[in-house]
Amino acid sequence: MRVLLSTYGTRGDVEPLVALALALRALGAEVRMCTPPDEEFANRLTGLGIEAVPVGPPIRALMAGTAPPSAAELARYRAELVDAQFAALPTAAAGCDALVVAGLAQVAARSVAEAAGIPYVFVTYSAVNLPSPHHAPPPRAGWPEGEHADNATRWKFDAELVDAQFRESLNGHRTALGLPPVTAVRDHVYSARPWLAADPVLGPWPPGPGLEVVQTGVWTTVDDRPLPADLAEFLAAGAPPVYVGFGSITPSPGIARWAVETSRARGYRVLVSRGWADLDLVEGQEDCFAVGDVNHQRLFPELAAVIHHGGAGTVQTAAKAGVPQVVVPMPVADTPYWAAQVAVSRVGAALDGRTATKESLTAAFETALAPETRERAKALGAKIRTDGATVAARLLLDELRGR
Secondary structure, X not given: OEEXXXXXXXXXXXXXXXXXXXXXXXXXXXXEEEEOOOHHXXXXXXXHOOEEXXXXXXXXXXXXXXXXXXXXXXXXXXXXXXXXXXXXXXXXXXXXXXXXXXXXXXXXXXXHHHHHOOOEEEEEOOHHHOOEOOEOOOOOOOOOOOOXXXXXXXXXXXXXXXXXXXXXXXXXXXXXXXXXXXXXXXXXXXXXXXXXXXXXXXXXXXXXXXXXXXXXXXXXXXXXXXXXXXXXXXXXXOXXXXXXXXXXXXXXXXXXXXXXXHHHXXXXXXXXXXXXXXXXXXXXXXXXXXXXXXOHHHXXXXXXXXXXXXOHHHHHHHHXXXXXXEEOOOOOOOHHHHHHHHHHHOOEEEOOOOOOOXXXXXXXXXXXXXXXXXXXXHHHHOOOXXXXXXXXXXXXXHHHHHO
């Protein structure tokens, strides 16, 4: 049995599918995976023996600018991505028994699965990405959020924006494949039974009528890489430090520096993760240390707190480690949602990255470092599941065998 997995995005989008790929392979399935063509993804998959198929333009180039792309640039980028998917996915899906995709950007995938006559599964990593009266749609880069008062109207407006961007192009490709047109693109991509790969304690699907959501738990792999020797020496040389990192996001000017200054002012050593923004705030200080790509599963339990951008993977890894968090998201995708989940769970504090000040960051830091916050973080960490990828792999293969 062979499964095609596909996503388009940063490391936070790719790694959960890697976890699913490994779980599927452990159960005897063959796996092929479509990702952006960036070298780090190709190297990651090749190193694991997973067949890699590059699709679309490099994602890191899009994220690297000092200013975010304009709405017009993003519209062109999205249109090009749909064309690239229709060009690459049919060949990638050849010989496969199912197609599993992550993220709304996979506009072409369901049509390719229909044409190939194979099952299609859509997965998202955060409940906020799926329509519900309990929450508003997540912010989508380059699109207006609207001023609607109720969530139902906001989701309707969101669907209209998705249709305006994708429907004409999608239906043109569907016609070429001999498929009927789609009227509601977002609902078509999501399907009536989407999967939610998020922890049911920290990021549950809200109860009530609507989609038939299958929540499997977060998809993670066991990372057994040792920490670099110099980092291990830094950790052993003093009290647990504070981690400051923003992953693939470039934070607002000042936020990363304020985080370092606030931590040091209260006597904490600091680890700065360079990330895609290539942060370098150490400046020769003996109580600061800069790191690149390191094993967060091993690192986070050694920390006093994690200050970060709110990516789903970072939030859930920190939660599992039982370490307090300060989340400073920009209004992009699901990061504001995860910031809110950390605050609601009382295992840290959350700020708005657009309006944060040094004073508000200091107050959030003091909330996160309070003894009662650490106790709640430890208690939550004991409840976080780690078997989501295996649960999902078994469910998928059982359904395929049932067909």
